[in-house]
């Protein structure tokens with residue numbers, strides 16, 4: 002079916018008939034709205050789109066989309082999606098997960114899905130808390146976070162989702178923020194268009210159990226100083242007055258003030274297509290609490306072979322060399338004998 | 342075949358041979374070659390490979406002993422044999438651990454050079470049993486210096502001593518091939534296939550094999566050759582097949598005949614991995630094997646492939662199945678067709694990975710949270726795996742649910758002759774997807790109802806990519822018909838009852854239970870899975886002795902065939918023989934309030950015919 006012949010879909014065509022049941026004010030609403038906005042632009046018929054999720058607040062997402070979908074079990078969405086995409090590479094498959102679902106109970110699947118680089122779009126809603134189970138700390142909660150299960154403060158080091166993704170050979174690595182609608186829309190669109198596994202971390206506010214976790218990155222007054230919008234081929238400049246930049250000092254990034262002998266040319270230039278992930282990794286390590294602006298946008302976008310294509314290529318190769326499967330031939334292969 | 346020997350040939354009805362040695366000695370290969378050769382010679386065969394869990398336990402130790410037993414016969418046989426007529430022991434550890442199974446007067450061939458001080462000490466012998474005369478009293482002992490004879494045979498090929506010694510198993514094979522009047526041709530062909538690329542290794546193995554054969558022919562001490570004639574099997578083309586291979590082929594056939602792609606999600610685990618290995622060879626049948634990161638990913642990917650509309654299978658063993666438990670609940674809840682294979686091994690925990698057991702029946706029946714019934718079927722023998730795989734797929738598709746298929750290590754690794762089916766005689770399972778709605782796409786007009794049910798209570802299989810059928814499934818309780826999430830108390834009860842009823846209705850779609858023997862009588866022996874052969878043989882023996890005993894072997898364990906209760910009640914006593922502590926017996930008692938006795942064994946070994954027959958006789962006497 003050609004794209005031209007498709008009826009033009011509107012965001013509402015992607016809404017299912019189910020009432021959305023997140024808490025009022027939850028950041029998830031904005032992500033859902035942006036998704037419905039982006040999908041019509043992609044030109045993929047609804048019936049060819051599948052949303053797979055695990056368990057958690059974010060994982061209710063598929064119920065609200067008028068596409069095919071599965072609300073699976075805790076942490077396993079990437080694995081469900083892997084089976085689906087392996088046998089049906091024609092489908093567009095989205096995985097919706099959260100910091101607990103994706104990085105704690107499902108950490109193993111996430112890592113392996115990413116390294117296989119199937120054409121999946123994985124969106125991780127990071128709210129640094131367990132929402133659905135009512136407020137325990139998550140693998141991205143900061144040290145010292147006081148939650149229901151850590152009344153004296155969390156004592157395990159948080160994970161940095163994008164560092165993990167790069168460590169797992171991620172080919173498309175991006176970050177966006179639930180309130181930055183335009184940015185989110187653009188990032189989701191690029192994620193969908195990337196051939197291979199796209200991973201998008203969304204800073205998402207859980208206003209009930211961890212309200213304000215990302216305020217520093219969202220607040221009108223501070224966000225330009227606390228975030229760094231990545232643009233391919235551009236120097237890394239940030240700040241309300243666009244007067245600060247990131248420079249490499251040996252192996253480490255540092256924040257520098259432009260002027261006083263430091264020019265744009267001294268700064269790091271963003272190269273999302275760099276074959277080596279070292280710089281992208283370095284960018285994931287820049288944390289607000291260490292005095293860095295946190296990068297948003299596309300950290301890395303490279304082409305790499307996809308498992309879903311490779312496995313189906315092998316099938317075609319086998320058919321070409323052995324001929325299509327023939328049961329008679331299979332049964333009589335090797336030693337047989339006849340009883341008269 | 343004709344030989345130039347002048348030694349007398351004695352005709353035998355049947356014989357049982359066991360090769361045993363260190364796990365590095367190539368005993369599995371020797372056994373497999375002897376099996377194939379015997380099958381090609383027209384015998385009925387049954388095999389029992391027995392190997393340690395360690396890949397290379399310290400050389401020469403008892404822990405590292407690996408064995409392969411072959412029972413071959415000129416009549417129908419169902420088991421690898423209780424006792425052994427000829428034992429080949431490659432070292433003292435193999436001798437001490439296997440001698441107990443050699444019958445009095447049996448042939449014992451020992452690799453003399455391995456009986457040195459170190460070897461004897463590792464086996465725990467104070468003095469060499471080859472020297473103290475004890476073995477000659479009971480057995481026909483042949484001390485053969487296989488190491489030296491093999492080295493001589495391969496001399497001049499430029500092999501290192503280690504490489505030369507690796508050919509010893511071919512020498513042992515050659516000798517046993519002579520002893521039982523077997524052709525060397527199939528093994529020669531095998532050597533060419535396997536080692537053709539390394540001509541010196543191929544030549545060394547050929548020479549060792551021939552040297553062993555000639556040794557039997559010329560050495561005076563070995564004074565008789567034995568011959569087991571062709572078995573009278575039903576006419577047809579046969580091959581020898583192992584359970585895991587038959588299972589894999591059954592899956593391939595089912596997918597092929599259904600016109601579906603076959604997806605296997607698996608994680609390596611003994612003794613199920615061979616299903617993965619075998620299926621990986623058949624990509625030209627549109628078979629996609631996914632070696633997952635873990636057991637949970639293996640089963641959840643299988644669920645994904647089923648949701649996608651293809652034939653989806655996951656295969657594992659007990660510990661892996663335990664990990665899959667939660668996902669199987671999702672499979673039951675989403676009512677998607679798939680096959681879950683458990684090649685059972687000794688448990689609990691890691692247990693006895695390479696040994697057989699049937700202790701996962703409860704796990705298959707009950708091992709999930711909530712009220713979560715699944716149909717369960719089991720294979721009876723290696724060749725039966727082929728049929729059971731197709732039957733599992735038929736039930737899964739016709740009833741839209743995940744089906745448990747149980748085999749065990751004994752069936753999986755054992756082999757038997759398999760009469761090749763006519764491809765045209767195989768029944769395809771028809772897959773029928775939900776059709777797009779004529780009017781509407783869910784947002785206006787008609788709405789697709791993913792949990793609308795037919796007379797079997799099964800729901801439509803709506804393949805992604807089909808317009809107008811967009812729908813969501815998941816692990817939360819569903820509203821019947823619409824499939825929407827529902828917390829309604831009455832609906833929950835209704836859905837639990839519906840899922841249970843759905844499994845029960847399968848009983849209308851399976852054949853009634855048959856018995857082998859009289860339709861009523863003093864005793865009914867009930868079995869499932871691997872013990873089929875031993876029970877059948879024992880019951881036949883009892884019947885031949887005039888006893889009113891019948892055998893009821895169950896393929897369908899959940900639900901049971903509809904007439905099962907009536908069958909069970911037609912005998913004065915019921916004896917359930919299984920390799921666990923009485924799991925089927927408990928289920929039968931629970932279901933039918935029926936007094937059933939149990940014959941139970943949990944030693945990691947299959948039943949022997951003798952122990953079943955003995956119990957039959959005690960039951961009848963009491």
Ligand code: SF4
Pocket residue numbers: 022023024026027028029058059128132133206207208209210
């Ligand atoms: S608990 Fe938090 S994350 Fe969950 S729906 Fe409510 S606000 Fe959103």
